[in-house]
Every structure is written in C-alpha cells, then in structure tokens.
Amino acid sequence: MTLESATRGRSPRSRVGRAPAWLVGLAAVCAAAAAIPLVYLVVRSADAGLAELADTLLRPRVLTLTLNSVVLAAFVTVTCLVLGTLSAWLLTRLRLPSARAWLLVSALPLAVPSYLAAYGWLVWFPGFNGFWASWLVLSVVCTPYVTLPVAAALRGASGDLEAVARTLGRGPLGAFRAATWPRIRPAAIAGGLLVGLYALSDFGLVSMLRFQTLTWGINAAYGASFDRNQAAMLALVLVVLALVVVAGERRSRGRVVHSPGRNAPGTIRPGRALVPALGVLLIAPGLGVAVPVAGLVSRLVDAETLREIDLVRLAEAIGATLGLAVAGALVAAVLALPVAALAARYRGRLVSAIESVGFLGHALPGIVVGLSLVFFTLSVMPALYQSVVVLVFGYAVLFMPKAIGTMRGGIAAVPGSLLDVSRMLGLSPLAVWWRVTAPLALPSVGIGALLVAISVMKELPATLLLRPTGISTLATELWNRTTVFEFGAAAPYAAALVLLAAVPAVILSGIRGVAKEEV
Missing domain, CATH: 1.10.3720.10 (MetI-like)
Structure with missing residues (x-):
C-alpha cells in the first residue's frame, strides 16, 4: 500500500504499520546520527570503570561544579x-x-x-x-x-x-x-x-x-x-x-x-x-540588549579601536561564519526532513521513538556534543579530527530539533485530499512529493533551515572544540579577545556577529509572512 492510499478516508496521520519501510528506515538512520555523541559518551565513560567513575563524581570539586550548575x-x-x-x-x-x-x-x-x-x-x-x-x-x-x-x-x-x-x-x-x-x-x-x-x-x-x-x-x-x-x-x-x-x-x-x-x-x-x-x-x-549594545558601541566608535581593526581577519571570520552557517543549515535540513515527514503523517511507538531520538540534540549542550565528537573522531575516524565535516555534523546534531519541529508542522498542514487526488491521477509517490508536498511545505523547510543558520552563527563551545586549525568564526574571535580582556579589539567582531545574525532573522520574518498569506 502506498503512502497516499494509506491515508485515504483517514486523517493525515495514520498508524506506523502503514508507513513505507523505506521512509521508516531513512528516518531511523537520520535520527540515529543525532544519537552518536551521546552513545559514544556513555561508552567512553563506561570504559573508565565504576571505580574511576565513582571516584571522579564524588570529588568535592565535581560536587561543587554540579551544585553551582543546578543552583544557577x-x-x-x-x-x-x-x-x-x-x-x-x-x-x-x-x-x-x-x-x-x-x-x-x-x-x-x-x-x-x-x-x-x-x-x-x-x-x-x-x-x-x-x-x-x-x-x-x-x-x-x-x-x-x-x-x-x-x-x-x-x-x-x-x-x-x-x-x-x-x-x-x-x-x-x-x-x-x-x-x-x-x-x-x-x-x-x-x-x-x-x-x-x-x-x-x-x-x-x-x-x-x-x-x-x-x-x-x-x-x-x-x-x-x-x-x-x-x-x-x-x-x-x-x-x-x-x-x-x-x-x-x-x-x-x-x-x-x-x-x-x-x-x-x-x-x-x-x-x-x-x-x-x-x-x-x-x-x-x-x-x-541596551546595556550590552551600548558597551559595544562605546568600544566600536573609539578612535583607537578603529585604527586597530584588522579588516582581513574580520573578513575571514565573516566568511567562515557564513559558510559554516549555510553548511550546517543544509545538513540539518537533510537529516531532519525524513524524520519530520514520518512524524507528520504517521503515529505509533516506533514513530515516536524515532522522533524522540531526533530531538535528542535539544538536551545535549554544545560543549558535550563537541567533546563527544572529539573523542569519537580520534578513536574511530582520526583522519577527520578537527575537520569541517565533523564541525558541520556537530551543528546538525545540536540544531536538528529546530528543523524537525518546523518542517513537521509544514508537512502535516498539507491536506491529505490533495495527495489522494494526485495518486488517483496516476502520479507516483515520489512525484506526489515533489509536485504537491514539497512546494506547499517549502516555507516551513526554509524557516527550519534559517533557524539553524542563526543558531550556528552564535554557537561557541562546540565551535571552539571542533573547528579546524586556522579557521575562526566571529564567535571564536570575540571569545579569544574577551578572555584576555581586549574589549576594544573584540568590538568589531561582536558588531559583525549582531548584524550578520540579523540578516536571516529579517528573511525569516518575510518567509513567515508569505506562509501566512498562502494559508
């Protein structure tokens, strides 16, 4: 039974038993990719043994750090x-x-x-x-x-x-x-x-x-x-x-x-x-907003700061930030799309499990994902250590939930009757997807990708751990200068980060407006 005929006479969401095996399998693979950091982290901790684990966790310093995190x-x-x-x-x-x-x-x-x-x-x-x-x-x-x-x-x-x-x-x-x-x-x-x-x-x-x-x-x-x-x-x-x-x-x-x-x-x-x-x-x-931006502007308009701006380094950081944001958004969208399509049209325990695994990055701090992928690449794929591939994959794991949630809503909003009519006219399931579902769900896909892009631009801990040597983003340049209290030198990178992140935000507002008009 095809995907569309399974929904005939039913609500757009059906039982997981009706879902095509290829869609379930593809969504499971994409969701499993998001679980790699956590799985390897558990394996890495288990290798240390219970004695070392207990000794580490019961140290006064560790207990203090944990208490500080919880109380804050x-x-x-x-x-x-x-x-x-x-x-x-x-x-x-x-x-x-x-x-x-x-x-x-x-x-x-x-x-x-x-x-x-x-x-x-x-x-x-x-x-x-x-x-x-x-x-x-x-x-x-x-x-x-x-x-x-x-x-x-x-x-x-x-x-x-x-x-x-x-x-x-x-x-x-x-x-x-x-x-x-x-x-x-x-x-x-x-x-x-x-x-x-x-x-x-x-x-x-x-x-x-x-x-x-x-x-x-x-x-x-x-x-x-x-x-x-x-x-x-x-x-x-x-x-x-x-x-x-x-x-x-x-x-x-x-x-x-x-x-x-x-x-x-x-x-x-x-x-x-x-x-x-x-x-x-x-x-x-x-x-x-007002207090930080005022501090940023006060440093940025300082004559000494303007003289010391390294335009070449600033341009390189802007280029790296844009490139990684686009790459991270594309990979996250590709991984999220099968999971969103499955969750939007079907229900059941297996679908819920796959969707939950896809959302795992929502509960994984950036520093945890970065550290896990460092360990994973050194042990399993050392050739990829500190490569752009691993960095972009880390972004996808962290921010895939943003794309899944948005895409799922857009795909679920496509009327099932349109799919039924398309199938009755002789279109294949793939043709129905490209000619009916994809155009109608495109605004939600774009919104999900832009949300990921904005998040990638601002991500700091995972970038610090995974970035290749010689590549710096606006976030890492800002971090490197503020840690040594060079606030004037950090101002241009902070200003560029704010302005750059505002671009997809403006585009995002436009896409939402178009989506509302179509509805």
Whole structure:
C-alpha cells in the first residue's frame, strides 16, 4: 500500500504499520546520527570503570561544579518564569500604546548571545563577575523564552473566569492563580524548560563572568590535561541533568485546560500603572540588549579601536561564519526532513521513538556534543579530527530539533485530499512529493533551515572544540579577545556577529509572512 492510499478516508496521520519501510528506515538512520555523541559518551565513560567513575563524581570539586550548575539553572528558571509571565500578562491584558511594538521589544534579548551580553556588561563593569552577575545576565537574556509562549497562551485564554474570580473576592494574584494559571501553565513550563536547558549548557557567559559550572569544568579538564575520562564523565553528568529537566517538564506540564467564553486580552486601562508596567517590560530588553549594545558601541566608535581593526581577519571570520552557517543549515535540513515527514503523517511507538531520538540534540549542550565528537573522531575516524565535516555534523546534531519541529508542522498542514487526488491521477509517490508536498511545505523547510543558520552563527563551545586549525568564526574571535580582556579589539567582531545574525532573522520574518498569506 502506498503512502497516499494509506491515508485515504483517514486523517493525515495514520498508524506506523502503514508507513513505507523505506521512509521508516531513512528516518531511523537520520535520527540515529543525532544519537552518536551521546552513545559514544556513555561508552567512553563506561570504559573508565565504576571505580574511576565513582571516584571522579564524588570529588568535592565535581560536587561543587554540579551544585553551582543546578543552583544557577534553578535561580534563572524561576526568575524567568516570574518575570516572563508578568511581562506576558502586561502585554496581553493591558491597553498599551503600540502593543505590537512592545511585544517586539520584549523579544529582542533572543537576538543577543549570552556571551555577547556578558561582554557588553564587562565593558562597563570590568569587575562584574560571580554567581549574581551570571544570574542577572542569563535571566534577562532568557526571559523571552517564557514571555512569548505565555503571551500566545494568554491570547487564547478567556479573561471571563479571572473577572468572575475577582467578583468573588479574590485579589489580582489569587484570581490569576485560580482562573488563568491552569490554562497557561503548559506554555510557561515549556518556556521554563528552554531556560533551564540554556542555563545548564551555557559556557561562554559563565566563563567570562568567572563563575565555575560543569561546562567550565569540562572545558578545563579537556584543555588543561586532556583528561578524556574525567571530561567525558563530567559531560555525562551534564547530560543527565539536562534529561532530568526534560523529564520533569513533561511530568509537570499537565493537560491543556481550554477556556470557554470570549477572549479578552487588553481590556484593562493601565491608568497610573502604565509607567510601572512599561518599566517591567523594559527590564529584560534594557539589561539584556541596551546595556550590552551600548558597551559595544562605546568600544566600536573609539578612535583607537578603529585604527586597530584588522579588516582581513574580520573578513575571514565573516566568511567562515557564513559558510559554516549555510553548511550546517543544509545538513540539518537533510537529516531532519525524513524524520519530520514520518512524524507528520504517521503515529505509533516506533514513530515516536524515532522522533524522540531526533530531538535528542535539544538536551545535549554544545560543549558535550563537541567533546563527544572529539573523542569519537580520534578513536574511530582520526583522519577527520578537527575537520569541517565533523564541525558541520556537530551543528546538525545540536540544531536538528529546530528543523524537525518546523518542517513537521509544514508537512502535516498539507491536506491529505490533495495527495489522494494526485495518486488517483496516476502520479507516483515520489512525484506526489515533489509536485504537491514539497512546494506547499517549502516555507516551513526554509524557516527550519534559517533557524539553524542563526543558531550556528552564535554557537561557541562546540565551535571552539571542533573547528579546524586556522579557521575562526566571529564567535571564536570575540571569545579569544574577551578572555584576555581586549574589549576594544573584540568590538568589531561582536558588531559583525549582531548584524550578520540579523540578516536571516529579517528573511525569516518575510518567509513567515508569505506562509501566512498562502494559508
């Protein structure tokens, strides 16, 4: 039975038993590629033996690094949940002037890599370091991960029940907790998951601000003594923490509670509360974007900095960044497409397992993927050690989930009736894909590839570990100069990184607009 005939008379998603064997096999191979770093990391740690593993993990230094990582991630996640949820409520429940502009302003910190934000703060405050410094900058950079999904959920949640709770004598906070929070909790917890994973996996910011976490310990173990076993075991601890966060999010998000009645966002006049409300909305973009960008500009316009700019080296870094971004996006899209096509049209345990493995990179910090591929290539394919091939593959593993999620939605949106009609007209399954599914799903494929490209441009730890000798990106050039406190020399690379990452973001907005018009 063909793919299209299997869907006839059914919903676009069917049982996995109906899926073509070639599609299942191809998707399984592509998903398995994403599991290579984790599998080899486990094997590498197992080779050390239980005695060495226990000795390493029970060292006071390792316990301190683990505690630092957990506490920082917990503080940042709670802060982002509170600030992000409050910001989302203000954006959707108050009548703000230029509401859409304020939503855009609230999303701006997503465009600034954490290590670039840390760089901007260090320009103004060279002694800015430690736990509280890391907590502050990470929190303001990550707040949009909660604000945006919660704002979307609030637009779909009725304000009627919250108004009823207020008439029954509950205060604003009590009414929100009783009537609104159950409806937006899944979105808030999903955003909190992203924040927690980001905080656990961050390397550049905590290193610049001199707060030692597991990512710092992994890099130190690998770089100082090339202690493969210790670095691998620390990386495994970090992966376990990330998987615990993912599992906890799935258990705690609960079922989505649908809200009856009319939607009522933006029904409250702020009055005298307008200024404090706008002040709250400016916390994240002000501290996460304005302060770092101001520091960047102050260094960039300095006459001495302008005289010392190495234009050739800057051009080479821009070229390398663009080339790797394009290559990473293409490879990630190729690996993600079969998985997305299978998950979009079929359901079942095997499909869910393949899709989950494909999303594994979502829980793997960049430094873990980089370290795992270093070990893997040295042991299995030494000829590829520190090659562009391995670096691009590392990018694909890290950012494949971004492409899978976007492509899956686009392919699933193609009406099954069009596929049925195409098959009835005598087209082969391959012809149906190229002439019907591919053109309609192309915007989602482009969006997925651009999301990967933006992420590749900003990726730091995996690039530091896997890049070939002599190749430097804008991120690595910025890192190399800030680690020795050459803030003026780092400014041109930071500015180029911000401008370069803005290009695919603008293209991404255009593609989304076209997709909405077609729908």
